[in-house]
Amino acid sequence: MIINWYTVMFQVINFLVLVFLLRRFLYGPIVNMMEEREEIIYKREEVAAAKKEKAELEAHNYRQKVELLQARDQKMLEEARADAEKERMSLLESTRLEVDETHKRWHKAMQREQETFLHDLRNRVGRQATLIAKQCLRDLADATLEEMVWHVFQQKVEQLPPAEQTRLQNAFTQEESIILRSALEPAPERLQELTTYLHAFFSQPVQVMYENSPELICGLELEVGGYRVAWHVEGYLKDVEKQILGNLSTTSKEEVMDVQAES
Amino acid sequence: MNINPDEIILLQAGWFQINATIFVTWLIMLLLVGGSWLVTRKLTSEGPISRGQNLLEVLVSSINHQIEEVSRQPAGPYLPFIGTLFIFIAVSNLLSVVPGYVPPTSSLSTTTALAISVFIAVPAFSIAKDGVRHYLRQYVKPTFFMLPFNIIGEVSRTLALAVRLYGNIMSGTIIVAILLTIVPLFFPVIMQVLGLLTGLIQAYIFGILAMVYIASASKTHKKTEEKGEQ
Numbered sequence: 202m203i204i205n206w207y208t209v210m211f212q213v214i215n216f217l218v219l220v221f222l223l224r225r226f227l228y229g230p231i232v233n234m235m236e237e238r239e240e241i242i243y244k245r246e247e248v249a250a251a252k253k254e255k256a257e258l259e260a261h262n263y264r265q266k267v268e269l270l271q272a273r274d275q276k277m278l279e280e281a282r283a284d285a286e287k288e289r290m291s292l293l294e295s296t297r298l299e300v301d302e303t304h305k306r307w308h309k310a311m312q313r314e315q316e317t318f319l320h321d322l323r324n325r326v327g328r329q330a331t332l333i334a335k336q337c338l339r340d341l342a343d344a345t346l347e348e349m350v351w352h353v354f355q356q357k358v359e360q361l362p363p364a365e366q367t368r369l370q371n372a373f374t375q376e377e378s379i380i381l382r383s384a385l386e387p388a389p390e391r392l393q394e395l396t397t398y399l400h401a402f403f404s405q406p407v408q409v410m411y412e413n414s415p416e417l418i419c420g421l422e423l424e425v426g427g428y429r430v431a432w433h434v435e436g437y438l439k440d441v442e443k444q445i446l447g448n449l450s451t452t453s454k455e456e457v458m459d460v461q462a463e464s
Numbered sequence: 465m466n467i468n469p470d471e472i473i474l475l476q477a478g479w480f481q482i483n484a485t486i487f488v489t490w491l492i493m494l495l496l497v498g499g500s501w502l503v504t505r506k507l508t509s510e511g512p513i514s515r516g517q518n519l520l521e522v523l524v525s526s527i528n529h530q531i532e533e534v535s536r537q538p539a540g541p542y543l544p545f546i547g548t549l550f551i552f553i554a555v556s557n558l559l560s561v562v563p564g565y566v567p568p569t570s571s572l573s574t575t576t577a578l579a580i581s582v583f584i585a586v587p588a589f590s591i592a593k594d595g596v597r598h599y600l601r602q603y604v605k606p607t608f609f610m611l612p613f614n615i616i617g618e619v620s621r622t623l624a625l626a627v628r629l630y631g632n633i634m635s636g637t638i639i640v641a642i643l644l645t646i647v648p649l650f651f652p653v654i655m656q657v658l659g660l661l662t663g664l665i666q667a668y669i670f671g672i673l674a675m676v677y678i679a680s681a682s683k684t685h686k687k688t689e690e691k692g693e694q
Contacts, residue, residue: 223547
């Protein structure tokens with residue numbers, strides 16, 4: 202018979218034994234191990250999910266912080282820019298003021314210098330003009346001119362106003378000597394002539410003392426007790442100098458005004 | 465030509481005898497259990513796993529998956545039985561590449577033993593799960609007159625299970641033996657390869673059919689329960 206029941210029985214037993222053994226050595230351990238691994242993986246996934254959630258939360262927080270910092274940076278930057286602009290304007294203004302101040306100082310100094318220069322120039326021109334005139338008259342001075350001077354002087358004395366004449370007489374009362382000053386020594390007849398005249402004028406004898414005075418150009422000066430009667434070119438020249446200087450001063454002021462207008 | 469391993473007597477002591485079928489089965493058992501033990505004694509759930517563990521995990525999880533697909537139930541209770549059926553038959557058939565090896569599945573005694581195991585396992589699982597009454601009730605479904613046919617069906621499918629596996633493996637062995645005498649070179653090798661494929665497919669078919677029979681017993685019960693509720 203093709204089926205050996207003895208073998209069949211053995212094989213059934215063998216199969217059952219094999220089922221038992223494989224359950225003990227194969228399925229049990231392997232299935233347990235797979236379940237254990239699944240459990241581990243599941244736990245890891247849970248941990249990972251928790252970590253992911255935490256990480257997302259932290260990332261969200263960090264994003265917010267970064268945005269906050271960026272906003273703060275922007276604000277600070279804008280403030281810094283505004284401050285810088287303000288500082289720039291302030292510096293510009295102070296620099297402008299300083300420049301203006303310097304310019305004014307410089308202008309004043311220049312004006313002062315100009316005025317000094319013009320003043321000096323004026324004085325020099327005036328003096329030079331006077332010196333030239335003095336030199337001219339000195340060169341022209343001779344006997345004829347002397348006579349003419351004497352003549353003019355006598356006229357001046359004679360034509361003194363009554364009040365002046367009174368004052369002159371009063372002055373003579375206090376002082377007995379009369380001083381005559383001249384650049385050139387007068388001729389004796391002229392001196393005598395003057396003495397005679399003064400005698401008549403004061404109604405008493407007078408003594409005229411002569412003093413040489415070179416600064417009196419073409420002129421004479423009579424001093425009676427502090428009262429002076431004089432005629433000389435020096436006075437004219439002083440008037441001329443005064444006039445020249447006045448003219449120069451007017452001219453220089455106009456020039457300064459022109460310079461200010463140009464600046 | 466004698467290719468029935470039952471008739472190859474290796475040891476005889478009175479009524480007790482060890483034939484090639486039993487001996488080879490023991491060798492296969494030793495191989496499976498020894499291999500499993502070698503691998504599973506160093507199992508690890510973390511870090512890099514060994515190749516053996518990987519292989520066994522793939523094997524077990526594949527069987528699990530197949531059982532769950534067929535039965536629509538958790539594979540846990542069925543895994544040792546169905547898994548052992550598949551692994552034993554598959555290893556028995558695949559070892560036929562070894563020269564001089566005669567697979568125990570080419571013995572009708574072995575396939576009958578396996579079929580009987582399935583024949584017993586079907587009511588055993590069903591009763592363990594749903595009870596005796598529920599199991600017996602399905603013999604008289606849909607009517608009482610179906611009882612003989614159901615019984616015949618139960619027996620005939622067990623017979624078919626045994627004969628199908630036996631026929632396939634035995635025929636493969638015989639074909640190779642015949643071809644060796646006709647075309648001794650190359651061609652038998654191709655047939656051997658085909659034999660490997662056939663052996664693996666037969667193991668799969670045997671396991672799946674066993675699972676279908678077991679599952680159908682509880683499935684019927686489930687459907688009945690659902691109808692009762694309605």
